[in-house]
Amino acid sequence: MHEPLTYFSPAKLNLFLAITGRRSDGFHDLVSVVAKLKWGDTLTIAPAETDALECDDPAVPVDASNLVLKAAAVFREATGWRGAAKFVLQKRIPMGAGLGGGSSNGAIALRALNDLAGRPLDDAALVPLAAKLGSDCAAFLTAGPVVMRGRGERIEALPEASAARLSGRRVLVFKPSFGISTPWAYQQMAARAPDSYCPEEEAQLRLQRWIESDAAAEALLYNNMESVAFEKFIALPTMLEELRGECGLAPRMSGSGSACFAFLPEGADASAIAQRLKDGWGGEAVVIDSRLE
Ligand code: C5P
DSSP: OOOOEEEEEEEEEEEEEEEEEEOTTSOEEEEEEEEEEEEEEEEEEEEESSOEEEESOTTSOOSTTSHHHHHHHHHHHHHOOOOEEEEEEEOOSOTTSSSOHHHHHHHHHHHHHHHHTTOOSOHHHHHHHHHHHOTTGGGGGSSSOEEEETTTTEEEEOOHHHHHTTTTOEEEEEEOSSOOOHHHHHHHHHHTTTTTSOOHHHHHHHHHHHHHSOOOGGGGOEETTHHHHHHHOTHHHHHHHHHHHHHOOOOEEOTTSSOEEEEOOTTOOHHHHHHHHHHHHOTTOEEEEEEBO
16 A cells, blocks of 8 residues: 655745736736745645545535646546546635635646656656646746746746745735635736736836846735726725835735735734734635745
């Protein structure tokens, strides 16, 4: 009998997210800097007769729509592997948050399957499989912060000196009780075209300027999906304004939301900020004091 193999499945933040336009396939092109958190889910895998997924959160679908089980189908198709796997997912990353929980689980499941099958594929060969699962998945197969381009599937490691300005930074992540649907947010972007988009040249220039500077992580923060989310979900800009004015933070939304985040100084007491978030958003708000990988 094999012992189950255990994997960490991190949450991500989009520190920089410029949606640059709509493509003919209906997806959007983007330029983004994605950093993984030291906080996330845990996924275990063990050989089984047929694929199965168990999850400790009853709100998570455990049928074929889950990216973990889709990963098994994609992996089998690509490699001809005849095995099957039982997955157990310990869920911490909330859904509809823009924290990439489902994408992370799918990408990590691919790595786990590859290990279970005796590594028929190298890491580079897993990337196109991850892209088949979802636009954000490939980012989880490269260590450290990455630049994401195309619809998200084109991944490049951030230059070392820039990555060093992000690595280990303390960050507070907070999400109200409601989530935001990613397809909805992209539809809203398309409905407000072209004003909602950041021209690609401008996005590249902004990012390049930060990479070539020695500016801190705070100077990188950008997200042009905030406007559509903030227009409908007033609780977001209201709270971010409060954190900016009264706590001196520089908060941003991650991805299509609804989770937001702010870098924290090392010695800062997060409990007062967490209290303020719970006062404003209610007790169901999620507040995580973590660090970038
Ligand atoms: O690829 P994923 O399943 O994560 O995308 C969810 C939805 O978000 C897509 O169906 C599409 O509507 C939208 N999307 C997009 N452009 C991207 C990524 C996602 O329009 N680059």
